[in-house]
Amino acid sequence: MKKEEISFLVSLSDTRSLAPDAKEADRDRLIALKTRLEQMDIKVExxxxxxxxxxxxxxxxxxxxxxxxxxxxxxxxxxxxxxxL
Structure with missing residues (x-):
């Protein structure tokens, strides 16, 4: 029997910032987290x-x-x- 997957969204609380530098930093932080989770064999989009x-x-x-x-x-x-979903 296949185990059911659950799905969650992860975002940054300050993603509403309009400053281009802040958006770039937020994107980098999310990419770093994505990489860490993928290293743990967790499926991330x-x-x-x-x-x-x-x-x-x-x-x-x-x-x-x-x-x-x-x-x-x-x-x-x-x-x-x-x-x-």
Whole structure:
């Protein structure tokens, strides 16, 4: 039986900033997080236009992803269920 995947969106709380430098830094932070999660064999999609990552993982793997995101102190990541599916 295939384990059900759950999907969450990860964004930065300050992504509403209109300053080009801030948007570039936000994009770099999301890409760095995406790379770290992919190294943990977690499926991640980068929605560049929305400034978000979509994480797909079975529940036991998702818990590892949450711990990794939480370990990045000072990053202001927001995590919410992906209601787009």
């Amino acid at each position: 980068h929605l560049e236009m929305l400034g978000q990552l979509v994480i797909y993982a079975p529940e036991e793997v998702w818990n590892k992803a949450i711990m990794e995101i939480a370990s990045l102190t000072g990053q202001d990541f927001q995590i919410e269920p992906n209601r787009l």
